[in-house]
Each structure stands twice: as structure tokens, then as C-alpha cells.
Amino acid sequence: xxxxxxxxxxxxxxxxxxxxxxLARAKWTYRTPRAALVLWQAxxxxxxxxxxxxxxxxxxxxxxxxxxxxPTTSPTREIDALGLPLWLAYIFVFALTLLVGARLIWAxxxxxxxxxxxxxxxxxxxxxxxxxxxxxxxxxxxxxAAPEPIAYCLPGLRRRVVVSAGTLDNLDExxxxxxxxxxxxxxxxxxxxxxxxFTAAHEAFPRLVRSKSALDSVKLLIELLADDSAVxxxxxxxxxxxxxxxxxxxxxxxxxxxxxxxTLIRIQRLSGPLGxxxxxxxxxxxxxxxxxxxxxAVAIPWLxxxxxxxxx
Numbered sequence: 001x002x003x004x005x006x007x008x009x010x011x012x013x014x015x016x017x018x019x020x021x022x023l024a025r026a027k028w029t030y031r032t033p034r035a036a037l038v039l040w041q042a043x044x045x046x047x048x049x050x051x052x053x054x055x056x057x058x059x060x061x062x063x064x065x066x067x068x069x070x071p072t073t074s075p076t077r078e079i080d081a082l083g084l085p086l087w088l089a090y091i092f093v094f095a096l097t098l099l100v101g102a103r104l105i106w107a108x109x110x111x112x113x114x115x116x117x118x119x120x121x122x123x124x125x126x127x128x129x130x131x132x133x134x135x136x137x138x139x140x141x142x143x144x145a146a147p148e149p150i151a152y153c154l155p156g157l158r159r160r161v162v163v164s165a166g167t168l169d170n171l172d173e174x175x176x177x178x179x180x181x182x183x184x185x186x187x188x189x190x191x192x193x194x195x196x197x198f199t200a201a202h203e204a205f206p207r208l209v210r211s212k213s214a215l216d217s218v219k220l221l222i223e224l225l226a227d228d229s230a231v232x233x234x235x236x237x238x239x240x241x242x243x244x245x246x247x248x249x250x251x252x253x254x255x256x257x258x259x260x261x262x263t264l265i266r267i268q269r270l271s272g273p274l275g276x277x278x279x280x281x282x283x284x285x286x287x288x289x290x291x292x293x294x295x296x297a298v299a300i301p302w303l304x305x306x307x308x309x310x311x312x
Contacts, residue, residue, distance in 0.1 A: 008054035009093055011294065015047035016205045024213035030269050031276045033224035035283035037194070040218050042287035044201045048104065049294040051205075055097030058090045104204035111199050115192075115254040119154050122252050126154070126162050140187075141180075143168065151258040152251035153183040155192035162255075170245050174238035178230040179246065179258055182239070185229035186256045191222045220262045227266055228274060236270040243267050 020043060023029070029036035079087045132143040142162045144150065149171065150164035161183045163176075171179065186192070198218045230239045242258070243266060249259030 005054050005057035005090070005093060008050045008057055008294075012047050012050035012054060015043050015050060015290075019043055020214035020217070024217045028276075028279055029217070029221060030224060030265070031272075031274065032280045032283060033221040033228065035280035035287075037218065037221045037225070039283045039287045039290075040198070040214060040221070041194070042290045044198060044214065046290045046294045048100075048201060048204070051097055051100045053294060055094050055101075058094045058097070062087075062090055062094070100204050100206075104200060107200035107203040108196075111196050111203075115196060116156065118252065118254040119156055122255065123154050123156070123158060123160055126160060131165060138180075140184075148248065149246045150249045151179045151183060151246050152249065152255045153186050154255050155187055155190065159187045161187070167246065171242055172238075174234050175242040175245070178234040178239040178242045181230040181233040182226045182258055183256070185226040186222070189225065191226070191256065192254070194222060195219065220265065222256075223260070223262055223266060224269065226256075227270070231270070231274065240267050240270045 020040075023040070023043070029039075126142040126144065129144055130142045131145045132141060138161075140159055140161050142160050144162060144164045146164035147166045147169075148164065149167040150162070151167050152162050154160040154162065161180060163179070167179065168176065195215075195218065198215050202212070202215050227239060227243075243263050246259045247263040249257050251257035
């Protein structure tokens with residue numbers, strides 16, 4: 001029995017479940033959020049590639065040579081060559097791979113379409129309810145008549161930064177600048193697209209093997225990246241005070257709020273040193289290794305199989 005397919009399948013399961021759960025418990029990621037986010041992306045992409053690699057390896061095994069030496073797709077000949085138990089195992093894993101691929105495509109389309117529809121409706125709503133008037137600070141800012149401090153952004157081509165009257169009343173100039181810098185960092189870097197990709201990858205794998213910790217960790221890292229941008233603009237203290245004021249800030253689906261359940265972690269992080277070159281370098285190297293190995297392992301057998309098919 002060719003070990004390629006089981007190895008790929010095991011690697012896909014490892015990268016979809018246990019590996020994310022282990023990395024989610026690591027605290028060093030808070031010091032290097034950009035490198036950690038790259039590592040998370042590498043793990044997610046490698047999991048998908050490994051799943052497809054398992055399917056390709058099984059497809060190659062099912063294409064057994066016929067009497068004329070050419071690969072055949074006849075089930076009876078495949079069963080004769082492989083044996084019924086092994087043939088059934090190959091068919092099951094191959095079907096599971098196709099299911100993951102179909103779920104991934106469906107999740108990408110569903111998440112993208114639904115998220116953009118919700119954003120468009122909410123964007124129209126905040127434009128109608130805007131209390132900024134002629135004294136609006138910037139063209140992309142919308143002000144809601146709410147007494148509690150609220151701040152979030154709506155990504156997209158017609159992006160918006162939404163704040164409440166309570167935010168303007170309770171924050172001083174530096175704190176407000178920190179909040180606006182945080183939200184505009186989300187918009188510039190298109191962090192919403194990163195979240196959409198991870199959401200789609202999370203939904204592509206069956207519930208029994210996927211880990212929600214990956215999605216939660218990526219959400220936190222994205223907030224840390226935006227915090228770092230705000231720190232460069234105003235320093236850590238104004239941002240920390242603004243985070244405390246907006247800690248209960250919520251946002252509609254598809255938006256990115258400045259507050260949330262991770263606020264305490266983010267405030268504590270601001271009291272220590274930010275950035276670590278050695279950790280960043282190690283994370284980037286790990287990301288490259290995680291990506292290169294499955295990619296080459298998928299590409300090389302596929303190219304060899306294509307060459308064999310054309311020579312037959």
C-alpha cells in the first residue's frame with residue numbers, strides 16, 4: 001500500500017485540529033502578531049493542500065494500468081488490482097477529499113456574499129443615521145447618536161469608521177486618534193479578507209476534526225496588529241485608555257470593533273515590550289517550511305503522474 005495518501009491525510013488532520021489547538025495556547029504570538037498571523041495562514045493553507053494531496057495520491061492509485069498499459073477507471077479492474085477492502089478505503093478518503101474541496105468553495109462564496117450584503121445594508125443605515133453633520137472630522141467617519149462609547153469599521157470599497165456620540169464625549173483628542181488609527185489600520189490592511197479566508201477554511205473541514213481556536217486566535221492577532229499601528233501614532237497610554245472606555249463596544253457581523261472579549265489581554269500587552277526579531281524570524285521560517293513541504297509533496301507526484309499518463 002502506498003503510504004503517500006495516509007501521510008497526507010494524517011497531516012491534514014493534524015494541521016486542521018491538534019496543531020491549531022496547540023498554537024492557540026502559545027503566548028509568544030502576542031509579541032509578534034504579524035509573524036504569528038503568517039504562521040497561522042501557512043498552517044491553514046498547508047492543511048488544505050495536504051487534504052488535496054491525499055486525494056490526488058488516491059486518484060493516482062485508482063488509475064491502475066489496464067491490459068494495454070494505459071490507466072483504467074474501471075471499478076472492477078481496480079478492485080481486482082487493489083482488493084475490495086483497500087479499494088473501499090481509497091474511495092472513502094477520496095470522497096472525503098472531494099467533500100472538503102466542495103465545502104471550501106461553498107464556504108468562500110457563502111461567507112463572501114453574505115458578509116458583503118450585511119455590510120452594504122449596515123453602511124446604508126449608518127449613512128442615514130449619521131449625526132456628524134458639516135463638522136465631520138473626515139469623509140469616512142460616521143457618528144451615531146448613542147451615549148455609550150462605540151467604535152468599529154465597515155471594510156470594503158466604500159469603507160466607514162463608525163463612532164458614537166459617547167465616544168466623542170468620553171475620549172480626549174489623543175485617545176480618539178488612537179481609536180481612529182486602530183480602525184483605519186483594519187481598513188488599510190484588509191484584515192476582513194484574512195478573517196473571511198480563515199472562516200471559510202474553518203467551515204471546510206468536518207466539525208469533528210477542525211479547531212475553533214484557530215479562528216479565535218486570528219481575530220485576536222488582527223486586533224493586536226491594529227493596536228500596534230495605533231501605538232505608532234499616539235503611544236500606548238492613549239490607546240490603553242481608549243480601549244478601557246470602549247471595552248464593551250460591539251459591532252454588527254462583517255464589521256471590526258475596537259472592543260470585545262480580548263480587550264484585557266490587549267491592554268496588558270501594551271505595558272510590555274512589543275516585537276521580537278528572533279521570534280519573528282523563527283515564525284517566518286516555520287511558515288515557509290510548513291508551506292513548502294506539502295506544496296512540493298503535492299506538486300511533484302502530480303507532475304510525475306501527468307508525465308506517466310502522457311507517455312502511456
